[in-house]
Amino acid sequence: MKQVGIFGKRKSGKSALMYALTRQKIIQDAAFRAMEISGVTRVMLVDTVGVDVEDDSTAEKSAQSVEVALMLIADDSFELELAWISKLRRAGSSVIVVISKADKFPDGGKALAAAVKEVSGLEALCVSSQTGAGIVELDEEINRRLAEE
Ligand SMILES: Nc1nc2c(ncn2[C@@H]2O[C@H](COP(=O)(O)OP(=O)(O)OP(=O)(O)O)[C@@H](O)[C@H]2O)c(=O)[nH]1
Ligand SMILES: [Mg+2]
Known part of the structure; x- marks a missing residue:
């Protein structure tokens, strides 16, 4: 089964995002019953420890096995x-950059997204x-x- 990993620092909103994505799927699949089984079992969402924890070896391990990786950025220090x-x-994942907790920004995270784009x-x-x-x-x-994988 294909895996989608959720990466980011501690408290960046990884688990909340996993729950929100899962809930979204369940709602969608309730509306499109025919898609129910394939929709639910098609991918495995993988929650990870923070990339800023001292021993990040479990995140490293996840990085080797996911086809798609979400990288959460929740504030303006995003070098890590x-x-x-x-x-x-390098490990072969397709990375989607996510400005997390966008509701916390007055502009919905647009300025932070622009800063990420610039760098x-x-x-x-x-x-x-x-x-x-x-x-x-x-x-x-x-x-x-x-679909591209
Ligand atoms: N305002 C706001 N708060 C959020 C959002 N997502 C998560 N939080 C809050 O941020 C804190 C951390 O969220 P988690 O989802 O536990 O973050 P995490 O990255 O899984 O944290 P760890 O597993 O401890 O590394 C919690 O207090 C959440 O309620 C969001 O979209 N908006
Ligand atoms: Mg978590």
Whole structure:
């Protein structure tokens, strides 16, 4: 089964995002009954320990096995995240950059996404697990990346 890993620092919102994505799937599948089984069993979402923990070997291990990786960025110090993005790509993962807890920013995370783009050239999706903003778009992007794999 294909795996989608959720990476980010401690308390960046990884587990909340996993729950929001799962809930989104369940709601969708309730509406499209025919898709129910394939939709639910098609991918495995993998929650990980923070990339900023002292012993990040379990995150390293996950990095080797996921087809698609979400890298959460929750504030404007994101050097470690950029280093992990390179690492994930070298391991063969397709990386989606996520501005996490977007509801906490007055502009919905747009300025932070622009800063990430300026430094790395990467487009980030602004997502809030709390309000649900961007969850559908993220779900669609994950599916696009999985289709490319
Ligand atoms: N405002 C806001 N708070 C959030 C959001 N997502 C998570 N949080 C809060 O941020 C804190 C950390 O969220 P978690 O989902 O546990 O983060 P985590 O990355 O799994 O944390 P660890 O597993 O401890 O590394 C909690 O207090 C959440 O309620 C969000 O989208 N918006
Ligand atoms: Mg967690």
